[in-house]
Amino acid sequence: MTGDEYAPVPPLKAGLGCRCPRCGRGRLYSGLLTVAPKCSECGLDYSPHDSGDGPAVFVMFILCALVIPFVFWLELALTPPYWVHVVIWPPVVLILAIVLLRPAKALLVALHYKNLRHKYDGGN
């Protein structure tokens, strides 16, 4: 089946659900952040739709805007010893980065597929 035989899947829906950008049913990831080689439902080859480092840059900026105010608030309001910052913030940043990176990466893959599907899907 080519991409024209599937109902269009909104990139936001495919991205937030971490689903295939063509059929909207197959899982995009085969691991935590590893994109599967192809869709298990429609067979779409994901390899041309590489998001590169783009999602990581977006997530870094978003995380910085989210976490830094809390770091300053904690420091100014409670003035804890430095080891408290060392214990709290690395796990918070790591968990939030993974939580945000999955849909961000899936969204960029879905946008890449939507805008360049004619190049990779159907041959036109």
Ligand SMILES: [Zn+2]
């Ligand atoms: Zn699919």
